[in-house]
Amino acid sequence: MARYAQSERRLLADLLLAVGPDAPTLCQGWTTRDLAAHLVMRERRPDAAAGILLGPLRGHSERVREALAARSYPELVGMVRAAPWWSPVSNPLADAAANTLEFFIHHEDVRRGQPGWRPRELPREQQEALWRRARGTARLALRRVRAAVRIQAPGYGEATAGSGGDQVRLVGSPGELAIFLSGRQRAARVQVDGAPELAAFLRTAKLGV
Incomplete structure (x- = not known):
C-alpha cells in the first residue's frame, strides 16, 4: 500500500537528519549522504537511474550521484522527503509498487548500520505488503x-x-x-x-x- 512507502520515506528522512551525513549504512562503502544522493537520483534523474541496473550506464549514474552528494545535506534530505509527483517511480500510480520495498530496505540500511539496532515490530498489513513484493522478487x-x-x-x-x-x-x-x-x-x-x-x-x- 502506498501509505507504507510514504511512512517509510518520512521515517528514513527523519533518521538521515538525526544521524548526520557521515553515518555508516549497510550499503557497502556508502555513508548516509551517499545513500540520500542515490535515492534522489533514482527519483529525479531517470537518465542516470537506468545505470543502477544497466552496466554501460553505470559511469554516468555514478557521476550524477556524486554531483548530488555534493549538495548541502539538509537540502538532499529534503529532496528525499518530498517525492516529486512527476517521477516515474514516485508518482501516485507507481509509488506503492516501486517504493514500498525500496524505502523499507533503505530505512533499515541506515537503522542497521548504527550500533545497538533492534528489529522493529511492523504492522501485519505492512508485513503483507512486504511479503507480496519480496515473494515477487525472490x-x-x-x-x-x-x-x-x-x-x-x-x-x-x-x-x-x-x-x-x-x-x-x-x-x-x-x-x-x-x-x-x-x-x-x-x-x-x-x-x-x-x-x-x-x-x-x-x-x-x-x-x-
Whole structure:
C-alpha cells in the first residue's frame, strides 16, 4: 500500500537528519549522504537511474550521484522527503509498487548500520505488503543459487526459487526475508536450514536484483 512507502520515506528522512551525513549504512562503502544522493537520483534523474541496473550506464549514474552528494545535506534530505509527483517511480500510480520495498530496505540500511539496532515490530498489513513484493522478487534475487530455495514466512505464505537441486529452507518474517533477499544477509534475522555448505553459500552469495 502506498501509505507504507510514504511512512517509510518520512521515517528514513527523519533518521538521515538525526544521524548526520557521515553515518555508516549497510550499503557497502556508502555513508548516509551517499545513500540520500542515490535515492534522489533514482527519483529525479531517470537518465542516470537506468545505470543502477544497466552496466554501460553505470559511469554516468555514478557521476550524477556524486554531483548530488555534493549538495548541502539538509537540502538532499529534503529532496528525499518530498517525492516529486512527476517521477516515474514516485508518482501516485507507481509509488506503492516501486517504493514500498525500496524505502523499507533503505530505512533499515541506515537503522542497521548504527550500533545497538533492534528489529522493529511492523504492522501485519505492512508485513503483507512486504511479503507480496519480496515473494515477487525472490526468483530474480536467487537466480544464481544452484539449489531449490523454499522461502517461508510463517503466517503469510511461502514460495520457491533458485535453480533446483538440493533444497535449502529460508524462514523469517516478510521484512527480514526482504532484507535477506536484497543481499543484506548478514543483517537479516532469518533462519537458513539445509546442507551446511549450501546454507553457508546462501548466506554469503550475491543476491538482489
